[in-house]
Amino acid sequence: MNRSRSIPPESSGNSWQGRPTPVLRPAGPAPAPDEGERPGRVLRGLLRKISDTPLILWHYVSNPRRIGAVAPSSGWLARAMARWVEIPPKGWVIELGAGTGAVTEALLARGVPPQQLVAIETVPRLVEVLRRRFPEVRLLQGDARKLTELIHGALGPNAPVAAVVSSLPLRAFTPEDRARVVQGIRALLPPGGRWIQFRYRLRHEPALHWEGFHLRQSVVVWRNIPPARVVLYERAGENAHARPRS
Ligand SMILES: C[S@@+](CC[C@H](N)C(=O)[O-])C[C@H]1O[C@@H](n2cnc3c(N)ncnc32)[C@H](O)[C@@H]1O
Numbered sequence: 001m002n003r004s005r006s007i008p009p010e011s012s013g014n015s016w017q018g019r020p021t022p023v024l025r026p027a028g029p030a031p032a033p034d035e036g037e038r039p040g041r042v043l044r045g046l047l048r049k050i051s052d053t054p055l056i057l058w059h060y061v062s063n064p065r066r067i068g069a070v071a072p073s074s075g076w077l078a079r080a081m082a083r084w085v086e087i088p089p090k091g092w093v094i095e096l097g098a099g100t101g102a103v104t105e106a107l108l109a110r111g112v113p114p115q116q117l118v119a120i121e122t123v124p125r126l127v128e129v130l131r132r133r134f135p136e137v138r139l140l141q142g143d144a145r146k147l148t149e150l151i152h153g154a155l156g157p158n159a160p161v162a163a164v165v166s167s168l169p170l171r172a173f174t175p176e177d178r179a180r181v182v183q184g185i186r187a188l189l190p191p192g193g194r195w196i197q198f199r200y201r202l203r204h205e206p207a208l209h210w211e212g213f214h215l216r217q218s219v220v221v222w223r224n225i226p227p228a229r230v231v232l233y234e235r236a237g238e239n240a241h242a243r244p245r246s
Contacts, residue, residue, distance in 0.1 A: 053071050057070065059123055059125070059126070068169020068171070068172045069099070070225065071225045072099060072100045072102045073103055073167060073224060074221070074224040075102065076221050076223040077221045077230070078105065080219060081103055081230050082109070083110065084196050084232045085107060085112060085163045085194065086162065087110060087112070088113070089112055089113075089162040091160030091161050091162035092118055092151075093117050093161075093162055094120065094147075094151065094161055094164045094165070094188065095117065095118065095164075096120050096147070096164060096181075097121060097122075097144065097167040097169070098120065098167070099167060100129055101119075101130050103167055104117070104119050104133075105134075114134065115138075117137045118137070118140060119134070119140070121141060122144070127141040138154065140154055144184070145177050145180045146180075146184070147184030148184050151188060161190075161193065162193060162194070163189075164185045164188065164193075164195045165195075166197045168181060170199065171201070182211070182212075182213075186235060189235040190235065192235060194232060194235075195233040195234075196232055197230070197231050197233065198221075198228045198230045199229055200227075200229075202220055202227060214234045214236055215231065215233055216233065217231070
């Protein structure tokens with residue numbers, strides 16, 4: 001695993017380049033932590049987790065760099081990501097590394113219309129699971145390192161994209177591949193468009209950021225295996241590509 005400084009640390013979103021950064025509120029009313037945790041829903045979620053975990057584990061053992069997780073994302077993590085998507089979305093919502101669909105489900109529950117959701121996953125077996133589970137969602141089996149080609153091929157070159165929600169294990173990518181993914185996200189989002197990413201490194205690292213993005217907020221979700229940090233980035237304007245280094 002590459003631990004070079006090209007992995008950008010992230011901050012709590014309270015400052016950027018030493019200036020105060022406006023802290024965004026989650027789009028729409030923030031759900032209470034356990035909103036919607038009705039017994040039936042909890043049971044369904046638990047059964048799904050029990051059935052999905054061996055699938056993720058099997059793929060992890062066969063290719064840990066590709067999956068980057070030992071278990072499907074928890075409902076808490078998935079909802080923490082989904083709550084930062086503006087509703088109604090002003091364009092397509094693109095999910096990267098959809099895995100077994102925990103985040104897909106949270107995005108739909110949040111109110112993203114399935115006809116506006118595109119989920120990208122590279123492992124064919126997981127794509128099959130996703131297709132069965134979410135027949136109305138546009139599923140693309142493909143590689144997020146070729147994001148713009150995938151999206152332009154599926155939706156056309158001018159499709160408006162409102163948000164990108166990513167579970168990709170970016171730290172397991174080479175610096176070149178990470179840069180490729182980030183470049184793809186940047187190319188798709190308009191200024192102000194949101195990129196929501198989770199990672200397992202919990203530490204606040206306030207100085208650096210991805211080129212072309214402002215870091216707006218981040219939060220740790222403890223109720224996940226392992227705990228994770230969700231980070232909200234906002235696409236900068238055209239002339240804001242400078243990459244400050246500390
Ligand atoms: C952390 S896991 C998925 C977590 C997901 N939220 C879940 O609950 O199952 C990351 C996912 O990204 C997928 N992935 C990894 N590299 C990818 C790539 N280059 N393009 C698309 N998907 C990729 C993996 O196959 C895996 O399903």
